Every structure is written in C-alpha cells, then in structure tokens.
Amino acid sequence: MSRGISRRQLLQQATGAAAGAVAAACGGGALRAAPTAARAAQDGGTAGAKITVVGREGTIPVLLDNSQDWMAQTGITVEPVVVSTDLGRKILQSAVTGAFLADVQLHDDNYGADLYARGYYQEVPADVKGTVGWDDIVPFYRDRLSGWQGKTYGIPYDGDNMFLTYRRDLMADPAIQERFTAAYGYGMDPATGPKSWQEHGQYAEFFTGWAWDPSGEEGYGLSSMWKRGGGLFWAFCSRAAAYAKHPGAPDFYFDVETGDPLINSEAFVRALTEWKTEMETYAPPGALNFEWANGNDQLMTGRVAMVNYWADTGKDAQDPENSTVKGKLGYHLTPGSTDVYNPKARAWETQPEVSHAPFLGFGGRNFAIARDTKQAEASWEFLKHACSPETTLTVSVTPGSGMDPVRESQFNVDAWVNSPFQWNPDEARSYLDTIRANLNHPNLVADLRLPGWTQYQDALETSVSAVLAGSSEAQGALDQAAAQWKSITGQLGGAEKQMTYYRDLLGV
Amino acid sequence: MSSRPGVATRARPSAVPVAPARGRRRKRSYVRLVLLLPAFVSLAFVTIYPLGFTVYASLTDWNLFNFGAPVRFVGFRNWIELWRDQNFLIAFKNTAVFVLIATPLTYLVGLMVAVALDTATVGKRFFRVLFWLPLMLSSVLVTVVIGRMMFDPFVGPVDSVLDRLGVPQVLWLANPRTAMMTIIILQVWWGTAYTIMLLVAALESLPPELNEAARVDGAGEWRAFWEITFPLLLPVSSAVFLIQIVDAWKVFDIINVLTGGGPGTATQSISLLVFQQGVQGGNISYASAMAWMLTVTIAVVAGTVYWLSRRWTD
Numbered sequence: 001m002s003r004g005i006s007r008r009q010l011l012q013q014a015t016g017a018a019a020g021a022v023a024a025a026c027g028g029g030a031l032r033a034a035p036t037a038a039r040a041a042q043d044g045g046t047a048g049a050k051i052t053v054v055g056r057e058g059t060i061p062v063l064l065d066n067s068q069d070w071m072a073q074t075g076i077t078v079e080p081v082v083v084s085t086d087l088g089r090k091i092l093q094s095a096v097t098g099a100f101l102a103d104v105q106l107h108d109d110n111y112g113a114d115l116y117a118r119g120y121y122q123e124v125p126a127d128v129k130g131t132v133g134w135d136d137i138v139p140f141y142r143d144r145l146s147g148w149q150g151k152t153y154g155i156p157y158d159g160d161n162m163f164l165t166y167r168r169d170l171m172a173d174p175a176i177q178e179r180f181t182a183a184y185g186y187g188m189d190p191a192t193g194p195k196s197w198q199e200h201g202q203y204a205e206f207f208t209g210w211a212w213d214p215s216g217e218e219g220y221g222l223s224s225m226w227k228r229g230g231g232l233f234w235a236f237c238s239r240a241a242a243y244a245k246h247p248g249a250p251d252f253y254f255d256v257e258t259g260d261p262l263i264n265s266e267a268f269v270r271a272l273t274e275w276k277t278e279m280e281t282y283a284p285p286g287a288l289n290f291e292w293a294n295g296n297d298q299l300m301t302g303r304v305a306m307v308n309y310w311a312d313t314g315k316d317a318q319d320p321e322n323s324t325v326k327g328k329l330g331y332h333l334t335p336g337s338t339d340v341y342n343p344k345a346r347a348w349e350t351q352p353e354v355s356h357a358p359f360l361g362f363g364g365r366n367f368a369i370a371r372d373t374k375q376a377e378a379s380w381e382f383l384k385h386a387c388s389p390e391t392t393l394t395v396s397v398t399p400g401s402g403m404d405p406v407r408e409s410q411f412n413v414d415a416w417v418n419s420p421f422q423w424n425p426d427e428a429r430s431y432l433d434t435i436r437a438n439l440n441h442p443n444l445v446a447d448l449r450l451p452g453w454t455q456y457q458d459a460l461e462t463s464v465s466a467v468l469a470g471s472s473e474a475q476g477a478l479d480q481a482a483a484q485w486k487s488i489t490g491q492l493g494g495a496e497k498q499m500t501y502y503r504d505l506l507g508v
Numbered sequence: 509m510s511s512r513p514g515v516a517t518r519a520r521p522s523a524v525p526v527a528p529a530r531g532r533r534r535k536r537s538y539v540r541l542v543l544l545l546p547a548f549v550s551l552a553f554v555t556i557y558p559l560g561f562t563v564y565a566s567l568t569d570w571n572l573f574n575f576g577a578p579v580r581f582v583g584f585r586n587w588i589e590l591w592r593d594q595n596f597l598i599a600f601k602n603t604a605v606f607v608l609i610a611t612p613l614t615y616l617v618g619l620m621v622a623v624a625l626d627t628a629t630v631g632k633r634f635f636r637v638l639f640w641l642p643l644m645l646s647s648v649l650v651t652v653v654i655g656r657m658m659f660d661p662f663v664g665p666v667d668s669v670l671d672r673l674g675v676p677q678v679l680w681l682a683n684p685r686t687a688m689m690t691i692i693i694l695q696v697w698w699g700t701a702y703t704i705m706l707l708v709a710a711l712e713s714l715p716p717e718l719n720e721a722a723r724v725d726g727a728g729e730w731r732a733f734w735e736i737t738f739p740l741l742l743p744v745s746s747a748v749f750l751i752q753i754v755d756a757w758k759v760f761d762i763i764n765v766l767t768g769g770g771p772g773t774a775t776q777s778i779s780l781l782v783f784q785q786g787v788q789g790g791n792i793s794y795a796s797a798m799a800w801m802l803t804v805t806i807a808v809v810a811g812t813v814y815w816l817s818r819r820w821t822d
Contacts, residue, residue: 089788093787096572096573096790114573114575117575118575118576227768227770227771228768228769228770228771228772229768229769229770230768285661285677285679285682286661286662286679286682287682288679288682288683288770288771289679289681289682289770289771451573451574451575452571452573452574452789452790454573454788454789454790455573455789455790455791458784458788458789462595462769462773462776465770465771465772465773466772466773467772468771468772469684469770469771469772469773469774470684470772471684471772471773471774472772480594491569491571491574491791492571492573492574493574493577
C-alpha cells in the first residue's frame, strides 16, 4: 500500500542530521562553503576559483602533484579530500543523504548505477568529451561504464580488470621445469603460466611445500582474497568466470530474461569447491584472513608463485623496497576451462579449446562532477586537464597512484619503461598485452553494476565465506545467497527493472 | 504530613501571607520547567524521535537504493522475516554466546584483580593505573594494534609463547573455532578495566570493622570474603554486571575491525549485521527491525538480571 510519501521527502525529513554527520566524517574540508573569491569567479571566468576533489589515497596526491603548473596557469586552486578506506560507500552515503562531499569526485564503478540513476552527477558536456580524447578511451569503459540510460556522467580514469600474475623466472628455470615435467607429464609454459584451472591446480600443487625462493623459506602455490569484506567478492567471481560465463550467452550473475540469479548454478558451486580446496591446500597458513593487498603481498615477498589479482600486482612488484620479484613476473589471462556451464541449457559443455572469461572486477573508477557544485565551470576545466591523455598516462605510470590503463594511449611500452617504475621492456610488454587482451576479449565479464549492488555483494560474500570457513556446504550456501539476491531484487523494484539495467550493462 | 504540628507550623508561618508563597512556588515550578526544557528537547530529538522513527521504518519497505519508488507500509513483515533469516539467527546465536561467556569472565577476572589490588601492600597505585589503562584506549587501537599484533600467528607474542611450550601454531582469527574465542579474550581484557575500577572503589568503601570482627570470630580469609565482603559488594556487582551485559549485546567495533563478522559467519554479531544491512546496504527498514529486536532482547535480559539481582541482594 502506498503511503504517498516519496523516499526523497522521507530522506529530507529524517536524515538531515545524519547527512551532516556523514559528510563531516568524510572530510571537513568538503563541507566548507564556496569561498567568496570562488563565488565571484563564477560570474566572470574561473580564475581564483577553489574546487574540492575527492578520491582515494594515492591517486589524488599524485594527480595534484602533476597539476601544479595547470593551477598556476589557470588560477584555479584544487583542494584534496582524500578518503583512505571505503571511498565508494562514503560517496554513496553522501548521495543518499544529500550531503555535499566535493565538487569533483573519483568514484568506484560498482556504485555507478546507484550514483548515476539518482542524478547525483552532472552530464559530461560534449566539449569536455572532445578535449579529453573520448575516443581514446577503451570502448568497454567508455560505452558501458561511463553513463546511465543513454547519458554520460563519468569520465573513465582507472581501468580495473583481473588477471594472473606468476613467477615467470621459476617457470623458465630448467631444473624446475624438469622436476615439473617428471611429476605431471608436460612442461610449464613461462610465457603464459597455467592456461586452465586444471593446470593452475597442478602448478599450485607443485610449488607448495618446498623452498623454491632464494629466501630459503617454504613456498606455496597461490594466494587470493578469501576474507569477507576484503575483496572476496571479486576474487571469487574471477575464479568462477571461466566455468560460469558461456561464450555464447551474455548471462553471468543473472539470467538476463527472467532475472533469476545464476550464482547457485553448478558452475559457481564447482568454482567455490575448488577455490576452497586451493585455499586449504596450496595457500600459506591463515589464508582465510587474506584480504586486499596482503593476498598480493604474498607474491611480492616470494612466498607464493601465483596470484590472480588486479593490475596493481605488476606495478607493486616494480618497487624494490617492497618487492623481491621485480623483473621476475609474467602475466596472462586468468586461467580458463574447457568445461563451461551453459546457463540456458543448464548443462556443462566441452569447448574445443580452453575458454577464458576475463573478469573486469571493480570496473575501475570514473571522474564526475557533483550536481550540487557551485564551481561547475572550474570543475570541468580541471577535468579537461586531469583526464587528458597526457595527464592520465603520467598519473598511471607514477608509483602509488593505483590507476590502471583505461585508454589506448596508455598501452605505450616506452612510457612504462621510462617511468619511475623503470620496467623491464619485456615485462612491460607482457603486462600491457595482457591488460589489452583482457579488455578486448569477446567473452569478458562485466562486474555487477546495479542499483543496490552492495546488498548483492554482502549476501554473496557472507555465503561464500561461510563455505570457506567450513560452516556450510557450497550448494546450500549458494542457494541461500541466490534466494537473498532474489529477495533483494524484489525490494529494489523487481526483476524487470533490474534486468533492464543489467542488459544495458551487458550491451544486449 | 500536615497533621504533624511541627511540620505544619514550619511550612506555613503565620507571618507570611499565603498568596505570595503560592506565587513563589509557581515561579519556582516555571524555573524548573525552563531548566528542564533543554533536556526534554534534546531527549525528544535525540532519543524519542529516532526511536519512534525506527519503529515506523521497521514497518515499511524503505530501501535507500530503490530510488524513486514510494515507501510502502508492510506491517510486521520485516519482523517476521528476521526469524527466517539464517544470517540473523546466526548473529543472534553468536551474540548470545559472546554475552554468556564474556560477561561472567569479565566480572570474575575484574573481581579477582580488584581484590588483589585492595589487599596489595606494595605498588598499589602503580598497578591500579596499569589495570585501568585499557579504559583509556580506543576500540580501534585495542583491535588493530593489540588484537592483531598479539594474536598474529607469525609474529604475535601469544603464538610465540605457545610455540615455546610446544603448542602448534594457532590461526586465531582465521579459524572459525578460535575467532570468537579471540574476540572474547580481547573483550575480557578491555572490559575488565572498567569492572576493576568500580569494584576497587566499592571495596574501599566497605567498613573494615566487619572483616575484623569476622576474623576475631575465627573466620579465615576465604570465609570472610564470601560471607562478608562478597555480599556487601553485591549491589555494585549487579550494577557492573548489568552494564557489561548491555554492552556485550551491542558488541560491534571489535568484531567489525578485527574479523568483519568472519571467518564465514563465525563472529557475526547483531549490531554488525544492523550496520551492514542499514548503513552499508541501505536496507533501512529491515535494519530497523533488527535493531529493535536487539533493543527488546537487551531490555528483557537486563530486566531479568536486575530482578534477579534485587532478589539476591535483598
């Protein structure tokens, strides 16, 4: 029964105080009223304007370091509002409560639906698209993740996708090769690493339990993110993609026609069962608590031989202060499978070749301008500079920025070799080729980007985590997650509405 | 009262006219009202309104992410749904286990330390400050620095000591069987400081003559404690116990920072679930129902403990 009160009214009445508190918690600077000088600048040009920009720790300082000349030239001052954790949820809270966070915002793509659908950002003007080299942006990010219902609200700045990073030096070592061949009857391929999950399991088994690293400590096969709330959602979906994403069907999370969740299909159950075994058998002790970077760090310190993670792994490895594996790594698509589950036929099919399904986990980050900004003109001027191909490239090759390639112009090996990272040319080529192959793959899997996405994320993470902890069986736990997803979809307007958005994301 | 001659005389001296006295009383009652007004207003806005609003929210389908849709009244659907929700039931069970173990342990350890501090002959002040230190630490410091550092299976001192004793490595926070135990240990360590502070103050206020008399009558230390000291501490003990129980039911920060409710759902608490559903997930109506269920539970448990303690202390 409708009570005739809109959510907006309810929010305005009920969450005014909460809005202030949330915004204050996100950064006091963001709440400051626009300075007099800046207001004056609105009337005549942007010189003297002050704008605020919110983004993750690392990115914004690097960007502003590279914006000093631009600031001097334009007279626009940019104040950072850096959020160290949970940036996405903080931006979302400000959108939901109506609190003003910052003029310019670098938001996570997973939250794109929630932010764009409620009109939290301004539409990107055509002249800005022209200035920032819109066509240079990789098509998937440009066409699927920058807008909502035909309108463009964000400028892609960070291109997240997941792939396998492995110890190429070990896999190319003749003595190790010989030992592996004797055990498994085929040779390791240092150019690609394991190509299928079956091979991956054998590689992992091989590298577990003996001291293959110069440190002399016992090594392990792999690492990942198994901790709930610590990247588990993306690690699991990436692990399941090769089984669950059929090359001939767009469906991954849901059946795009009916809206029925597919996360309890045999494909996801098999992936979860195998993933749990890998964690218990081939990962270092305490792996159940590995989250975000500490899963990745296991590779940096020479403790594991492989990790399926974001592009950060390759960049982190270039820092000799924190890494013992600089120049020793290889990169390839996340392992695939010849067994692929067909969600339409509800049956496994055998593919003639290994089928890969690269997962664009997290989707990256977009820059956008807050609808309520009083400094729209200056903010767009800033984005013309920040999102230009030149600045984007400079920021992405700077250590600590955390920004991964999102433009064609960033696949420039020389830029990476001559950057402060000083990449080995072969490794840089392997790294960039892998990212490019991921992004242009015909069977790539888009991450979940629906209104209320965090609810779906939490439900799946809770169930998967219960299985990993040994308190639930895979099928039962995923059935429970699927039931919760169905209920969440119902609460968020129903399958028809949500599937319209999902089909838009998939381009079907 | 007015029949007592002395009182009546003092209350209404014949030299003072009646009307002005009534006027002064009225004036005094206005002053009282004015002084109480800020408290009433803040109570209304900070407590009564939010409480009422969450009751209302729990009876709707309000979801922050169902943007543009009207909020509908759904009756007790959310309240009923709670008892079918496995995650809530697990969180309820975990929280109850936490309360049942952590609260008595906190009290017992606190009592033992308080008695030891009361009877100490040297270093009394130093040890008192030492045991009260955790009170001054923030929950984040306790969980991140002390919790993670102490129980780190590779570099933590706890495992290091166990290793020397020949005990195999324990993955304290990564093992569902030990994660809750670790959180309870941390809570006991942290919560004991508060218990110690109150019990030490109570012990110091006890008249020493009673204990001395018991000793003269031939009671040993143990008997004197159980028959004299402990019964006299009961009013304070029941208050301490009550506060610790209420606090334990609301456990959130330690778990959120240390395990996030995991591994799996091994340390999922009700408060954490409310946070995840309401603040992170935007499911305000369901989170409100959950929060109210927690409030009702706390009220029932606290009421029962209070009633029992009154019966016991009387």
